[in-house]
Amino acid sequence: xxxxxxxxxxxxLGIILATAGSAVGLGNVWRFPYMTGQNGGAAxxxxxxxxxxxxAIPCMISEFIIxxxxxxxAVRSFEKIGGRGWKIIGVMGVITGFLICSFYSVVxxxxxxxxxxxVAGQLEGNPDYVRTYYNAFVSSPxxxxxxxxxxxxxxxxxxxxxxxxxxxxASKLMMPxxxxxxxxxxxxxxxxxxxxxxxxxxxxxxxxSVSSGVFLSALGQAFFxxxxxxxxxVTYASYFNRQTDLTKASIQIALIDSLIAILAGLMIFxxxxxxxxxxxxGPSLVFITLPNVFREAFAAVPAVSYVVAIMFxxxxxxxxxxxxxxxxxxxxxxxxxxxxxxxxRGAIIVTAxxxxxxxxxxxxxxxxxxxQLFGMSLFDLFDxxxxxxxxPIGGFLTCLLLGWFxxxxxxxxxxxxxxxxxxxxxxxxxxxxxxxxxxxxxFIFLHQFGVL
Ligand code: PFF
Numbered sequence: 521x522x523x524x525x526x527x528x529x530x531x532x533l534g535i536i537l538a539t540a541g542s543a544v545g546l547g548n549v550w551r552f553p554y555m556t557g558q559n560g561g562a563a564x565x566x567x568x569x570x571x572x573x574x575x576a577i578p579c580m581i582s583e584f585i586i587x588x589x590x591x592x593x594a595v596r597s598f599e600k601i602g603g604r605g606w607k608i609i610g611v612m613g614v615i616t617g618f619l620i621c622s623f624y625s626v627v628x629x630x631x632x633x634x635x636x637x638x639v640a641g642q643l644e645g646n647p648d649y650v651r652t653y654y655n656a657f658v659s660s661p662x663x664x665x666x667x668x669x670x671x672x673x674x675x676x677x678x679x680x681x682x683x684x685x686x687x688x689x690a691s692k693l694m695m696p697x698x699x700x701x702x703x704x705x706x707x708x709x710x711x712x713x714x715x716x717x718x719x720x721x722x723x724x725x726x727x728x729s730v731s732s733g734v735f736l737s738a739l740g741q742a743f744f745x746x747x748x749x750x751x752x753x754v755t756y757a758s759y760f761n762r763q764t765d766l767t768k769a770s771i772q773i774a775l776i777d778s779l780i781a782i783l784a785g786l787m788i789f790x791x792x793x794x795x796x797x798x799x800x801x802g803p804s805l806v807f808i809t810l811p812n813v814f815r816e817a818f819a820a821v822p823a824v825s826y827v828v829a830i831m832f833x834x835x836x837x838x839x840x841x842x843x844x845x846x847x848x849x850x851x852x853x854x855x856x857x858x859x860x861x862x863x864x865r866g867a868i869i870v871t872a873x874x875x876x877x878x879x880x881x882x883x884x885x886x887x888x889x890x891x892q893l894f895g896m897s898l899f900d901l902f903d904x905x906x907x908x909x910x911x912p913i914g915g916f917l918t919c920l921l922l923g924w925f926x927x928x929x930x931x932x933x934x935x936x937x938x939x940x941x942x943x944x945x946x947x948x949x950x951x952x953x954x955x956x957x958x959x960x961x962x963f964i965f966l967h968q969f970g971v972l
Pocket of ligand 1: 543544546620745750846
């Protein structure tokens, strides 16, 4: 009875697009290029893809198994499948959700400002001007906060419309638009004179530049980008129907996510090299360098540069929105189901908490740099702790749970949809989850701390 009452995504396409909508976001378009730039280019990309293939896909299937079996929010699903103690993974996930939501909505808000600035033609000027614009905006005491509030309210409104009408509808519309926009900008970027240097930066690895931190950064990026290790996909899978092929869905989502990340790289690096912008300029890569890139790249036809800039920031906003919706949903569904309050009220509490934390994150970057913990701004700390620690640890524990504690027939039953699918990859999946994933993640941590 309970299962039929629970909300479901309405269609197969809806499931893929909503889940891919969660995966594809600032992580692909904003974070992936700057992490690649800071970690040496092609070698990082290769390690990243190895992490996606060997570690992230099995973790994703595991989260799908737990969520669809559990038919509940992340905390309850972990408890149902593993017993009381394993609830902790879900609790960690909800905490991670709040932390990511907070800094994620800050950057999402910047996208709104940059759409406005592009429309108003305020980003046109020499590189120094664009840098000054960014710094002045980020350190303004109220402007980023206003954008943050608007963005969180947009997210809130979609969330309260519920799973099928809100999340699924929004994703169905936004994902194809996003893809088409991206292809257009990549084509423009790759046609610039000198673009080939950016392309070889992305595809020719320099193994000399691989330091010990690169592995954990790549692992963290894979988990962040695929929304793994924090109960997000557990929550979404609880809305999947019984016919969904979990393996196929996870491979499709990993492919879409990887494709978008590569396209984002192909959009940024060729253009950055063409106009002489350093690829390792960090989180500001998108916001400081791209306006210059657009202007210089299309100098001959300013109207094109104007339209491309608006398109780009609109694209980033759409991508951020579908991801923030999924982060918000992890926390909302938890409060709604566990505190027995209405979905509406749960969503209000989540939005309010994220607003407070988001304001602190935003101020820590600009107007009040003294908002620091452990020598990092709150913004950097939340980003670092979630992607480098909480998410990989969540993934590690999830694999331990499915590999060693949940009876194998239960996993097989979900994997094969109750025996209706052949499930020829189950043995490989189970081997990866039982041995390869936990050992590899542990190894990467030990390597990071210099133990190995
Ligand atoms: N995967 C999203 C991105 O790449 O932008 C970020 C994210 C969304 C992380 C949802 C975690 C999550 F639960």
